Amino acid sequence: MNSENKLARKKRITQNIAFGIFTAISYAIVALLFVILAFIVVKGIGVISWEFITAMPTNGMTEGGIFPAIVGTLCLVLASIIFAFPVGVFAAIYMTEYVKDGWIKKVIKQMTNNLAGVPSIVFGLFGMSLFVNKLGFGDSILAGGLTLGLLVLPVVIRTTEESLKAVDATFRQASLGLGATKWQTTSKVVLPIAFPNIITGLILSIGRVSGETAPILFTVAAYFLPKLPSSIFDQAMALPYHLYVIATSGTNIEKSRAMAYGTALILIIIVLISNLLANALRKYYGKKVKMN
Amino acid sequence: MLSGAATSVTVILIVFFLFIEGAGVFSRKPIDDGYLLAVNATNNVKTLQPSQIKDVFDKKITNWKQLGGEDRPIVLFRTSDITEYYTEEELGPNFEYFPEKINELIEKQPGIIAFFSDKYKAEKFSGKELDIDKIKVWEFLSGEEWFPTAQPIAQMGVKPLIYGTLWVSFGAILLALPIGLAAAIYLSEIAKKRTRSLLKPLIELLAGIPSVVYGFFGLVVIVPLIQSTFNLPVGETGLAGSVVLAIMALPTIITISEDAMRNTPRAMKEASLALGASKWQTIYKVVMPYSASGITAGAILGIGRAIGETMAVLMVTGNAAVIPNTLLAPVRTIPATIAAELGEAPNGGLHYEALFALGCILFLITFGINMLVELVTNRKAHKKH
Amino acid sequence: MHKIESRNVNFFYGETQALHDISLSMREHTVTALIGPSGCGKSTFLRLLNRMNDLIDNTRMEGSILIDQNDIYQRNTNVDDLRKNVGMVFQKPNPFPKTIYENVAYGLRVNGIEDKNIIEERVVTSIEQVALWDEVKDKLKKSAFELSGGQQQRLCIARALAIQPSVLLMDEPTSALDPISTSKIEDLIHELKKQYTIVIVTHNMQQAARVSDNTAFFYMGKLIECDKTKTIFTKPAIQQTEDYITGRFG
Numbered sequence: 001m002n003s004e005n006k007l008a009r010k011k012r013i014t015q016n017i018a019f020g021i022f023t024a025i026s027y028a029i030v031a032l033l034f035v036i037l038a039f040i041v042v043k044g045i046g047v048i049s050w051e052f053i054t055a056m057p058t059n060g061m062t063e064g065g066i067f068p069a070i071v072g073t074l075c076l077v078l079a080s081i082i083f084a085f086p087v088g089v090f091a092a093i094y095m096t097e098y099v100k101d102g103w104i105k106k107v108i109k110q111m112t113n114n115l116a117g118v119p120s121i122v123f124g125l126f127g128m129s130l131f132v133n134k135l136g137f138g139d140s141i142l143a144g145g146l147t148l149g150l151l152v153l154p155v156v157i158r159t160t161e162e163s164l165k166a167v168d169a170t171f172r173q174a175s176l177g178l179g180a181t182k183w184q185t186t187s188k189v190v191l192p193i194a195f196p197n198i199i200t201g202l203i204l205s206i207g208r209v210s211g212e213t214a215p216i217l218f219t220v221a222a223y224f225l226p227k228l229p230s231s232i233f234d235q236a237m238a239l240p241y242h243l244y245v246i247a248t249s250g251t252n253i254e255k256s257r258a259m260a261y262g263t264a265l266i267l268i269i270i271v272l273i274s275n276l277l278a279n280a281l282r283k284y285y286g287k288k289v290k291m292n
Numbered sequence: 293m294l295s296g297a298a299t300s301v302t303v304i305l306i307v308f309f310l311f312i313e314g315a316g317v318f319s320r321k322p323i324d325d326g327y328l329l330a331v332n333a334t335n336n337v338k339t340l341q342p343s344q345i346k347d348v349f350d351k352k353i354t355n356w357k358q359l360g361g362e363d364r365p366i367v368l369f370r371t372s373d374i375t376e377y378y379t380e381e382e383l384g385p386n387f388e389y390f391p392e393k394i395n396e397l398i399e400k401q402p403g404i405i406a407f408f409s410d411k412y413k414a415e416k417f418s419g420k421e422l423d424i425d426k427i428k429v430w431e432f433l434s435g436e437e438w439f440p441t442a443q444p445i446a447q448m449g450v451k452p453l454i455y456g457t458l459w460v461s462f463g464a465i466l467l468a469l470p471i472g473l474a475a476a477i478y479l480s481e482i483a484k485k486r487t488r489s490l491l492k493p494l495i496e497l498l499a500g501i502p503s504v505v506y507g508f509f510g511l512v513v514i515v516p517l518i519q520s521t522f523n524l525p526v527g528e529t530g531l532a533g534s535v536v537l538a539i540m541a542l543p544t545i546i547t548i549s550e551d552a553m554r555n556t557p558r559a560m561k562e563a564s565l566a567l568g569a570s571k572w573q574t575i576y577k578v579v580m581p582y583s584a585s586g587i588t589a590g591a592i593l594g595i596g597r598a599i600g601e602t603m604a605v606l607m608v609t610g611n612a613a614v615i616p617n618t619l620l621a622p623v624r625t626i627p628a629t630i631a632a633e634l635g636e637a638p639n640g641g642l643h644y645e646a647l648f649a650l651g652c653i654l655f656l657i658t659f660g661i662n663m664l665v666e667l668v669t670n671r672k673a674h675k676k677h
Numbered sequence: 678m679h680k681i682e683s684r685n686v687n688f689f690y691g692e693t694q695a696l697h698d699i700s701l702s703m704r705e706h707t708v709t710a711l712i713g714p715s716g717c718g719k720s721t722f723l724r725l726l727n728r729m730n731d732l733i734d735n736t737r738m739e740g741s742i743l744i745d746q747n748d749i750y751q752r753n754t755n756v757d758d759l760r761k762n763v764g765m766v767f768q769k770p771n772p773f774p775k776t777i778y779e780n781v782a783y784g785l786r787v788n789g790i791e792d793k794n795i796i797e798e799r800v801v802t803s804i805e806q807v808a809l810w811d812e813v814k815d816k817l818k819k820s821a822f823e824l825s826g827g828q829q830q831r832l833c834i835a836r837a838l839a840i841q842p843s844v845l846l847m848d849e850p851t852s853a854l855d856p857i858s859t860s861k862i863e864d865l866i867h868e869l870k871k872q873y874t875i876v877i878v879t880h881n882m883q884q885a886a887r888v889s890d891n892t893a894f895f896y897m898g899k900l901i902e903c904d905k906t907k908t909i910f911t912k913p914a915i916q917q918t919e920d921y922i923t924g925r926f927g
Binding site: 011014015019040087095110112115118121122241267 | 296299306310482483491497498500502506507513539542546607627634639654655661662
């Protein structure tokens with residue numbers, strides 16, 4: 001048995017080859033991630049300066065900074081979260097704490113899934129038709145923020161649902177057993193325990209919103225607007241759209257390349273920070289909740 | 293309570309607005325508002341198909357005989373052609389005799405077909421206005437040319453866009469599926485627990501990178517690479533789109549297939565190993581068949597993502613609206629078309645509505661894909677006794 | 678000469694020691710029952726005999742186990758070949774989601790047998806060996822899940838026999854079955870011991886008494902006593918063993 005026969009040898013070699021390929025591919029994917037990130041960091045890091053972050057774009061967007069785009073993206077994040085966070089959290093509370101299993105729950109779940117699967121450009125069309133035209137908001141932070149808010153609604157709902165479900169049933173029973181009402185139990189016991197995980201969802205949505213381009217194309221984004229928005233009915237520049245513009249259709253694509261790398265880097269930084277932060281939070285509180 | 297229905301309401305609103313705007317295109321004639329096509333009163337041709345009109349103005353059809361009329365050569369007339377027939381004095385200093393002269397011209401030329409604004413239509417118009425067929429759903433879907441701003445007649449055929457979308461998406465899945473599966477197998481069956489917990493978040497990070505950044509990366513790295521590798525005139529091709537989309541679809545495929553593989557009961561794997569099967573034999577003879585529906589769901593969902601992706605594709609595929617016969621030529625997808633053209637389409641106009649109709653098609657495709665995934669995963673739940 | 682021999686085996690799950698200095702030998706064509714309360718290490722020990730514990734991360738084994746005088750934990754041991762020679766039947770019936778025929782043929786195929794005639798012959802013989810032939814001969818192409826639990830377990834035994842092992846490990850093979858199926862499997866064990874060396878883990882004392890020639894009593898990761906089954910059940914040498922088999926604990 002110790003001396004390897006022909007068949008065993010063949011099996012071992014085939015397996016080694018297959019596993020070798022799989023391992024190599026997996027590491028190649030990770031390497032690809034680093035290549036993309038490193039490429040943008042290396043090319044973009046030289047562009048980043050105090051001026052780049054705080055100045056208006058000048059000279060046909062080939063020089064100056066991206067300040068209005070940063071501010072615009074912040075406004076959009078804020079507007080969409082103010083809308084999506086409460087709605088999403090309440091929707092999730094309703095789903096996990098109040099609706100009984102049955103067809104209503106199924107339908108709502110399915111609809112949430114469907115909404116998550118709607119392509120972002122369709123959100124853009126919808127936002128333009130409803131918010132910009134029908135409701136007359138025009139191209140504005142309000143219209144763009146609402147569109148983006150609807151887009152991240154499923155993300156908020158899902159993460160909140162998960163965190164509510166993760167709360168041990170004994171906490172609810174204990175509270176209800178002491179004579180608390182269902183709403184008291186939810187708001188005073190369940191929500192505080194689930195809160196850190198809900199925040200994770202919030203952070204993820206911020207990352208998602210800051211990177212989306214298609215939904216804001218026709219609802220808010222301004223090609224070039226070297227001033228800051230003064231109300232929610234103003235148009236605004238935004239980082240992802242700005243990157244798209246200077247990468248493909250700026251007045252001088254070659255000259256604005258450097259600006260594009262810089263913008264891409266800022267965008268990546270925002271998205272990465274929110275992802276890493278969400279991961280770290282999840283790990284930290286995941287441990288803490290388990291200890292209880 | 294109301295918030296519980298938020299997503300359902302949104303979906304319904306999306307459907308409502310998309311379809312209201314999109315359906316508008318089918319109650320319209322594919323000619324710009326305020327323009328008309330006229331022929332000589334004696335011409336016995338009454339209606340023309342949009343594609344016929346295009347062929348006429350492209351000079352592919354040159355005789356009325358080809359359109360069921362008399363044997364007479366077709367004389368094309370656009371407003372700007374007027375100076376070939378009349379001097380500026382004859383038209384008046386402010387073109388006030390313009391309508392009159394057009395009317396006269398149509399009367400004189402039995403073979404004429406004239407395209408002009410109805411503000412130049414004479415009060416006592418003696419020509420015959422051509423009836424143009426409304427855009428039909430079938431023509432919209434099967435038309436082979438997408439030229440929504442063409443004059444005199446807009447060409448609204450979405451076939452090249454649908455083909456472009458499918459080519460790019462399937463190309464992406466063809467690339468991403470084997471790679472994604474390999475990584476999923478590695479993560480779920482081969483990697484040590486610690487390696488896995490290190491690699492998995494990194495791979496998921498790929499999903500977090502904004503699509504516009506992928507597009508930018510594709511534009512400055514992948515496009516030139518493809519151009520030089522295949523020695524092409526331009527690197528903006530369907531292949532570039534497929535490559536970028538493949539990278540973007542990887543996290544979806546990997547996460548879902550890995551989940552499915554990890555759900556393979558331990559007892560199945562142990563039974564196989566206990567019979568002397570190697571780990572690799574166990575993977576492809578037990579784990580893969582067992583998780584086939586999960587893997588399928590991952591692939592379908594990946595296709596769905598790819599079909600709906602806008603910015604990255606817009607930036608790297610070159611956006612030529614022709615039916616592709618190779619991935620090495622520029623193609624244009626439905627989402628990219630919407631993104632590129634809606635900004636220039638006047639609100640409520642024909643073009644605008646056509647783009648919403650494209651949105652409807654996109655919505656229906658992705659909705660169908662979602663349902664398919666639901667079906668596949670439900671079947672799996674059923675199978676697990 | 679011993680068929681299986683374990684010498685001073687220690688086994689660890691991470692920091693926890695699950696087996697302490699186990700030395701135990703089994704002769705060819707005998708049935709050895711491993712008994713003891715749950716968590717005593719009997720299953721862990723059984724799974725060492727075909728290196729099934731290799732699959733669990735962060736485990737460590739000390740000492741040596743010999744089958745046919747070969748140390749199966751040597752570096753150059755081919756684990757696939759070992760497992761081909763040491764068949765295993767699990768606690769719950771675990772047929773593959775394949776046809777009845779393919780379930781039995783699986784082990785042959787993965788071990789490189791491609792000749793259809795040989796496969797067919799072995800499949801039929803193995804199913805006959807477990808007295809299942811009359812029940813399934815007309816539905817060999819049907820899914821194995823259509824069989825009852827007892828039939829499934831016999832199918833799993835047939836699957837293990839098809840690759841002609843010399844040792845058969847059974848990990849509580851009847852714990853998920855009804856009494857009638859259980860007795861069929863026990864009859865089968867009697868039959869099989871003529872050709873195979875069988876090691877069976879069971880928590881059912883009567884079963885151990887009925888089917889085995891030797892019985893080993895495990896407690897808290899230690900081998901307390903091992904002797905002829907008759908001796909263990911009539912006059913065990915150690916008080917703990919007596920307490921357990923008379924039901925005073927466990």
